[in-house]
Amino acid sequence: MPDVQEVFRMTTQKIRPEPGFVDRQYEHRRKQQRKRQIGAFAAAVVIGVVAIGVFLATRGGQDTITPADDPSKVDPVGATAERVATAFLQAYGATDADQAIAYLADGVVPTVGVETLEEFRLLLSLLEAQGYSQLGESCDAAVSLPSGTRVRCTFDFHAIRSDEIGLGPFIGSSADLFVLDGEILDASIDLEIGEFGPQMWEPFSAWVAENYPEDGAVMYNDSYTDYRLTEASIRLWELRTREYVGDVG
Numbered sequence: 001m002p003d004v005q006e007v008f009r010m011t012t013q014k015i016r017p018e019p020g021f022v023d024r025q026y027e028h029r030r031k032q033q034r035k036r037q038i039g040a041f042a043a044a045v046v047i048g049v050v051a052i053g054v055f056l057a058t059r060g061g062q063d064t065i066t067p068a069d070d071p072s073k074v075d076p077v078g079a080t081a082e083r084v085a086t087a088f089l090q091a092y093g094a095t096d097a098d099q100a101i102a103y104l105a106d107g108v109v110p111t112v113g114v115e116t117l118e119e120f121r122l123l124l125s126l127l128e129a130q131g132y133s134q135l136g137e138s139c140d141a142a143v144s145l146p147s148g149t150r151v152r153c154t155f156d157f158h159a160i161r162s163d164e165i166g167l168g169p170f171i172g173s174s175a176d177l178f179v180l181d182g183e184i185l186d187a188s189i190d191l192e193i194g195e196f197g198p199q200m201w202e203p204f205s206a207w208v209a210e211n212y213p214e215d216g217a218v219m220y221n222d223s224y225t226d227y228r229l230t231e232a233s234i235r236l237w238e239l240r241t242r243e244y245v246g247d248v249g
Contacts, residue, residue: 203248
């Protein structure tokens with residue numbers, strides 16, 4: 001059994017390190033630090049790769065190229081023709097001659113009782129003077145051929161300020177249009193006047209004939225069954241329809 005004093009001396013005496021001990025400790029710590037750095041870098045690379053994979057997987061194919069024949073990405077010819085027909089009909093209903101003519105192919109005149117584009121402009125001015133308005137336009141492609149697409153449209157309308165006196169709208173009117181490459185090659189508009197005639201045209205024409213026969217001669221033909229398409233007529237139609245609303249409304 002060791003002497004107590006010897007034990008005390010051994011536990012309290014400062015022991016001198018072996019030669020090169022400090023250098024070996026420094027080199028050991030440097031290697032350990034380098035290993036930790038390399039490990040951290042490798043972990044970061046792995047995390048980055050995983051993150052990229054997750055990102056690509058969750059995009060749900062947003063960057064994939066859709067085949068040209070994918071029906072969801074192809075604009076059918078019939079759909080384009082329907083949009084063109086609808087836009088033309090809405091411009092007609094808004095009495096916007098410039099906009100309506102923009103959808104017509106060169107030289108095309110709509111079949112609406114006129115023979116030239118100048119008369120077509122006068123007609124829309126007359127409709128505006130009469131307080132014409134249109135609603136419920138609906139166009140459907142009837143048949144598509146290489147030569148074009150036939151589109152059938154339906155709509156309702158007010159005229160001679162019928163909405164201002166609580167009558168109408170008058171339903172059942174239609175338009176047939178032939179569209180090719182975004183242009184209208186033919187347009188025919190047919191107003192259904194079965195109810196409009198006895199409710200608006202006949203009462204108003206009788207009112208004009210009784211109160212303003214001289215104006216009636218400018219606004220109508222001799223039998224009062226049709227309008228005259230002139231600047232003077234258009235001015236009188238606006239004046240007298242407004243007065244008519246005040247008289248019977």
